[in-house]
Amino acid sequence: AQSVAQPEDQVNVAEGNPLTVKCTYSVSGNPYLFWYVQYPNRGLQFLLKYITGDNLVKGSYGFEAEFNKSQTSFHLKKPSALVSDSALYFCAVREFNAGNNRKLIWGLGTSLAVNP
Amino acid sequence: EAGVTQFPSHSVIEKGQTVTLRCDPISGHDNLYWYRRVMGKEIKFLLHFVKESKQDESGMPNNRFLAERTGGTYSTLKVQPAELEDSGVYFCASSRDRYTGELFFGEGSRLTVL
Numbered sequence: 001a002q003s004v005a006q007p008e009d010q011v012n013v014a015e016g017n018p019l020t021v022k023c024t025y026s027v028s029g030n031p032y033l034f035w036y037v038q039y040p041n042r043g044l045q046f047l048l049k050y051i052t053g054d055n056l057v058k059g060s061y062g063f064e065a066e067f068n069k070s071q072t073s074f075h076l077k078k079p080s081a082l083v084s085d086s087a088l089y090f091c092a093v094r095e096f097n098a099g100n101n102r103k104l105i106w107g108l109g110t111s112l113a114v115n116p
Numbered sequence: 117e118a119g120v121t122q123f124p125s126h127s128v129i130e131k132g133q134t135v136t137l138r139c140d141p142i143s144g145h146d147n148l149y150w151y152r153r154v155m156g157k158e159i160k161f162l163l164h165f166v167k168e169s170k171q172d173e174s175g176m177p178n179n180r181f182l183a184e185r186t187g188g189t190y191s192t193l194k195v196q197p198a199e200l201e202d203s204g205v206y207f208c209a210s211s212r213d214r215y216t217g218e219l220f221f222g223e224g225s226r227l228t229v230l
Contacts, residue, residue, distance in 0.1 A: 004158075034218065043120070044207065046218035090159065103149075103161035103172060104219070 002027045004093050006107035013081045014115050021076040021110045023065075023091030031093050033074040034104065035065055038088040047089075050074060061085070081114045088112075118142065122208050122222035130230050134196040137225045141190070141210030147171075148191050149211075149219060150183060154204040162206075165191060177202075198229045 003026045013019045025031055035047040048059025055067045065076045076089060088111050092104040121140045129135050141148045150162040162181070163173040167188035176183070180199070185191040195202050205226050209219035 036219075036221075041223070043221035043223040044209075044219075045221070049218060092159075103164065103175065104159075105161075106151075106159040108156075108158050 002093060002105045004091050004105055004107040006089075006091055006110045008110050009108075010111045010113065012113045012115065015083050016080050019078050019081040019085070019112065019114070021089050021091075021112060023074045023076065023107060024072050025074060025091070025093040026072060027093055031074075033065075033067060034092040034094075035059065035063070035074075035076050036090045036092065038090065038109075040087070044090065047076070081112075083114045083116050086112055086114045120208055120210050120220050120222035122206075122225045124225055125223065126226045126228070128228045128230065129198055131200055132197045134194065135198055135227060137193045137195075137206050137208075137227070139191045139193070139208030139222060141208070142212075142220055145210035145212050145220070146188065147211045147213075148185060149209045150191070150193055151207040151209065152204050153207065153224075154201075159207065162193070195227070198227075200229050203227055203229045 005024045007022055033050040036044040037047050038044045047063050048057050050057045050067045058064045063078050065074050067074050088109050090109045091107040094104050123138045127135050146167050148165040151159050153159045161175040163183055164171045165185045168185050182194045205224040207221055207224045209221045211219050
């Protein structure tokens with residue numbers, strides 16, 4: 001069965017420091033991987049995705065994520081955190097050859113707090 | 117371009133009552149999805165429309181939930197009768213590409229069943 005794990009409920013980081021939000025996944029085939037962010041009182045917003053190709057994916061707001069097939073991970077990173085990055089981050093996966101199954105499987109979310 | 121809009125933003129009802137949630141997708145997006153997040157748990161897929169057809173409704177919890185998308189435009193999700201465990205945030209999302217495209221989400225409809 002497909003699954004996504006975000007092992008940290010909360011991540012705290014000082015402004016200007018690098019940040020990492022962890023995600024590991026389990027699918028039977030090749031994965032499509034996504035990161036979404038939810039700012040307070042807002043809907044989920046797409047950040048970036050990995051479909052195929054370069055393992056390092058760059059997305060919105062200076063975020064990037066690295067696909068690691070051997071470790072089945074897709075950690076979200078940013079070199080220098082901003083206070084405005086404080087939000088809830090969700091990792092999601094869909095199986096590559098899912099046929100008519102288009103649904104995403106989601107992690108529980110990680111709350112990122114960037115302290116000034 | 118207008119985003120995905122959902123109504124109401126918050127609904128408080130009593131157990132046994134009926135609630136209807138509405139979602140207006142981005143114009144031109146044939147794919148429309150409903151997801152639900154119960155407090156403290158992961159976001160779970162409910163169903164997927166392609167235009168007016170239900171492509172996948174495997175995530176619908178039970179027959180108290182009815183989703184429609186007449187004419188392939190807006191969608192409604194009706195819960196009748198509502199139970200306590202139906203409380204949560206119901207998200208609607210739309211996309212142009214059903215294969216690899218990212219989803220565009222609405223702000224969600226928070227449902228509280230007392």
